[in-house]
Amino acid sequence: MFKNGTDNRRAFLKKSLAIGGAAGTTMLASGAGADTPDPLITEIQDWNRYLGEGVDSRPYGMPSPFEGDVVRRDVAWLTADAKASVNFTPLHKLEGIITPNGLCFERHHGGIAQISPEDHRIMINGLVDNPLVFTMEDLKRFPRHSEFYFLECAANTGMEWRGAQLNGCQFTHGMVHNVMYTGVKLKDLLAEAGVKPSGKWVLPEGADASHMTRSIPMEKALEDCMVAFAMNGEALRAEQGYPVRLVVPGWEGNMWVKWLRRLEVGDQPWHHREETSKYTDLLGDGRSRRFTWTMDVKSVITSPSPQAPINHGRGRTVITGLAWSGFGKIDRVDVSIDGGRNWHTARLDGPSLSKSLHRFYHEFDWDGSELFLQSRAIDEQRHVQKTKNALRKIRGENSIYHNNAIQTWHVKPDGLVENVEIS
Amino acid sequence: MSDNKLVVGVFAIVLCISHNAFADAEKGRAVFAQCAGCHMVGEGAQARFGPALNNMVGQPAAGVAGYDYSQAFKQLSKDGLVWSDAELDAFLKAPMQYASGTKMAYPGLSAEEDRKNVIAYLATFTATDQPAEQVVDRKETENTIEQSNQSRPLARDAILPEHGVLHLGRIALPEEIAAWDIDVRPDGMGLPEGSGSVETGGELYDAQCAVCHGVFGEGEGRWPILAGGHDTLEDERPEKTIGSYWPYLSTVYDYVHRAMPFGNARSLSHDDVYAITAYLLYLNDIVDEDFQLSRSNFLSVRLPNEDNFYFDDRENEENYVLSAEPCMTDCIEGQARVTRRARVLDVTPDGD
Numbered sequence: 001m002f003k004n005g006t007d008n009r010r011a012f013l014k015k016s017l018a019i020g021g022a023a024g025t026t027m028l029a030s031g032a033g034a035d036t037p038d039p040l041i042t043e044i045q046d047w048n049r050y051l052g053e054g055v056d057s058r059p060y061g062m063p064s065p066f067e068g069d070v071v072r073r074d075v076a077w078l079t080a081d082a083k084a085s086v087n088f089t090p091l092h093k094l095e096g097i098i099t100p101n102g103l104c105f106e107r108h109h110g111g112i113a114q115i116s117p118e119d120h121r122i123m124i125n126g127l128v129d130n131p132l133v134f135t136m137e138d139l140k141r142f143p144r145h146s147e148f149y150f151l152e153c154a155a156n157t158g159m160e161w162r163g164a165q166l167n168g169c170q171f172t173h174g175m176v177h178n179v180m181y182t183g184v185k186l187k188d189l190l191a192e193a194g195v196k197p198s199g200k201w202v203l204p205e206g207a208d209a210s211h212m213t214r215s216i217p218m219e220k221a222l223e224d225c226m227v228a229f230a231m232n233g234e235a236l237r238a239e240q241g242y243p244v245r246l247v248v249p250g251w252e253g254n255m256w257v258k259w260l261r262r263l264e265v266g267d268q269p270w271h272h273r274e275e276t277s278k279y280t281d282l283l284g285d286g287r288s289r290r291f292t293w294t295m296d297v298k299s300v301i302t303s304p305s306p307q308a309p310i311n312h313g314r315g316r317t318v319i320t321g322l323a324w325s326g327f328g329k330i331d332r333v334d335v336s337i338d339g340g341r342n343w344h345t346a347r348l349d350g351p352s353l354s355k356s357l358h359r360f361y362h363e364f365d366w367d368g369s370e371l372f373l374q375s376r377a378i379d380e381q382r383h384v385q386k387t388k389n390a391l392r393k394i395r396g397e398n399s400i401y402h403n404n405a406i407q408t409w410h411v412k413p414d415g416l417v418e419n420v421e422i423s
Numbered sequence: 424m425s426d427n428k429l430v431v432g433v434f435a436i437v438l439c440i441s442h443n444a445f446a447d448a449e450k451g452r453a454v455f456a457q458c459a460g461c462h463m464v465g466e467g468a469q470a471r472f473g474p475a476l477n478n479m480v481g482q483p484a485a486g487v488a489g490y491d492y493s494q495a496f497k498q499l500s501k502d503g504l505v506w507s508d509a510e511l512d513a514f515l516k517a518p519m520q521y522a523s524g525t526k527m528a529y530p531g532l533s534a535e536e537d538r539k540n541v542i543a544y545l546a547t548f549t550a551t552d553q554p555a556e557q558v559v560d561r562k563e564t565e566n567t568i569e570q571s572n573q574s575r576p577l578a579r580d581a582i583l584p585e586h587g588v589l590h591l592g593r594i595a596l597p598e599e600i601a602a603w604d605i606d607v608r609p610d611g612m613g614l615p616e617g618s619g620s621v622e623t624g625g626e627l628y629d630a631q632c633a634v635c636h637g638v639f640g641e642g643e644g645r646w647p648i649l650a651g652g653h654d655t656l657e658d659e660r661p662e663k664t665i666g667s668y669w670p671y672l673s674t675v676y677d678y679v680h681r682a683m684p685f686g687n688a689r690s691l692s693h694d695d696v697y698a699i700t701a702y703l704l705y706l707n708d709i710v711d712e713d714f715q716l717s718r719s720n721f722l723s724v725r726l727p728n729e730d731n732f733y734f735d736d737r738e739n740e741e742n743y744v745l746s747a748e749p750c751m752t753d754c755i756e757g758q759a760r761v762t763r764r765a766r767v768l769d770v771t772p773d774g775d
Contacts, residue, residue, distance in 0.1 A: 164764060205606070378749070420761045
């Protein structure tokens with residue numbers, strides 16, 4: 001693949017690792033023909049001769065050491081303390097629609113609580129016939145269900161409201177992940193306690209030091225919310241709320257209370273901190289929307305992108321990305337390589353599930369000239385992504401939350417990619 | 424699931440027998456449960472994700488043969504680090520700060536007592552005189568079940584609750600609900616008896632809140648600003664404070680009570696929370712310095728920005744839903760021109 005064989009390849013890998021695959025890699029033309037035989041082919045390599053590790057060398061398997069740069073990353077200046085902070089999913093390195101558990105972005109308000117499942121209790125109280133307490137064992141005796149859902153922080157892409165700011169889809173769009181949750185339906189738990197007719201709202205509460213709370217309307221609680229104890233087939237990761245979290249499909253991630261310990265039924269919303277001072281959308285006129293729960297239709301090209309430049313020169317080029325909507329399935333994604341002048345309907349690949357990430361591809365022959373890459377998703381209810389300027393015209397620049405605008409990547413003639421805004 | 428309980432049961436018996444002799448170490452055993460996923464101790468202990476932890480005190484850093492240590496620990500070993508109680512304590516407090524680059528992805532034991540106990544527990548493992556402790560050894564678990572089959576209660580003797588549809592869980596006791604149901608609403612539901620003055624609140628605030636939120640509520644560094652910011656909500660850089668933005672005072676009471684001070688949640692009394700809430704009103708020029716806040720006058724205080732919130736109406740935005748097929752060709756005239764670049768701001772973190 002690389003013209004000058006081993007040394008160049010190793011130097012390239014080393015360099016890529018050192019700079020996280022971002023700018024700085026030299027363009028390596030492929031397909032130009034080999035002048036000398038490739039020693040990777042003509043010489044016997046260590047791994048061709050010597051034995052590798054045996055079974056059980058890692059009782060819990062880990063990624064290949066060559067994937068060491070595929071990690072969550074934070075933006076240190078965003079928050080005051082790592083225990084009330086966020087990091088980002090490396091979307092530019094992922095394939096398909098499933099996010100590996102160890103790469104799902106994290107958001108904590110009081111650090112990662114470590115709770116033994118034997119010490120965990122879940123209470124239902126408030127406007128119910130019987131206030132109840134469940135152990136984790138009790139919980140697993142309700143009918144179990146498995147569903148794929150994306151979880152997106154309402155502030156995903158929030159740093160981009162005032163202009164292009166962060167160079168990498170990990171940072172601009174990485175507060176999203178998509179896993180298969182296994183758990184029980186919230187409506188089954190509520191039925192066990194018996195909701196009184198006056199019960200119109202549910203308040204989930206976490207057991208961690210932030211005691212996270214949000215008000216959820218009963219209609220949503222009964223529609224599709226889950227109380228989940230597993231993700232992608234194994235127990236929840238501690239940083240995702242082990243032993244149990246709430247799943248609120250299609251709605252902003254802050255509502256998916258982790259380390260869930262209590263569900264209170266009430267007749268009114270609680271207007272707690274995370275639904276008043278935070279997660280309300282300040283508009284240009286100084287007034288604010290509250291209860292903006294649904295995550296809008298959205299898409300982003302994950303490669304090429306600033307952390308995933310084009311290293312192969314002109315010729316066959318693959319554009320890929322992710323699309324999702326809190327309203328249901330993605331109907332289609334259009335891709336533009338000229339900054340929205342002309343659009344091509346992309347190829348959706350893999351499972352198309354409601355409120356789950358969708359993978360799209362657009363393959364084309366690049367002539368080596370500069371590109372302005374954009375993607376535009378449309379969901380099954382005909383919601384569509386707007387340009388950043390169109391969204392700012394309606395909402396101003398101070399919303400922080402719910403920025404689902406069309407993202408532009410500028411591919412330069414050397415294959416490097418930059419986050420830009422265009423006319 | 425029931426397997427776990429049995430194992431715990433067996434441990435519990437051991438714990439009772441030896442409790443007096445090894446009080447600290449036994450508490451340390453419980454703390455060690457969160458380490459046991461990665462570390463083994465006792466006879467026959469081997470490396471898992473982390474090295475075996477026998478004979479720790481007096482051992483040089485990165486001293487367990489056959490374990491592939493991080494560069495961080497290889498360096499500490501070169502620097503001559505030998506584990507002592509004090510060094511173990513410092514490491515366990517904040518592993519990733521102590522040895523930046525360690526493979527031990529664990530935030531640390533913040534409670535000093537936990538650290539002391541777990542170090543005391545590790546001290547009980549001096550090579551050969553201890554039985555293997557393999558918390559998740561499958562064979563041991565299976566043996567335990569076989570041996571204890573005789574004492575397992577019969578399934579048919581289990582008592583089924585009468586409540587509900589599937590008869591699962593149990594009725595919550597009033598004391599349990601009272602312990603957890605601490606939420607407060609704008610209509611006053613959940614407010615406990617109590618009161619506090621601006622003056623008392625000021626003393627509490629200076630001692631417990633000002634380090635992050637600033638003496639005047641101006642916010643240190645990136646910590647939240649709590650006061651000021653009036654008439655800034657339409658500005659380029661709005662300041663969203665309790666006085667300028669928050670709609671309800673009940674939110675202040677609820678949040679301070681449930682989550683503050685950061686790192687010591689639930690440590691404030693009801694009177695403390697009333698006092699701090701009163702002081703935050705004072706910092707925002709909403710009450711005078713001689714004000715006293717209590718359950719009885721709580722609902723008389725309104726925050727200035729309450730009326731400026733309204734329910735999500737995104738669906739009314741122009742083009743929120745497509746009315747016609749979107750343009751596919753020649754949609755914009757002229758070529759695209761860059762108007763803003765991310766690298767101008769240059770705030771992207773470096774890869775590592």
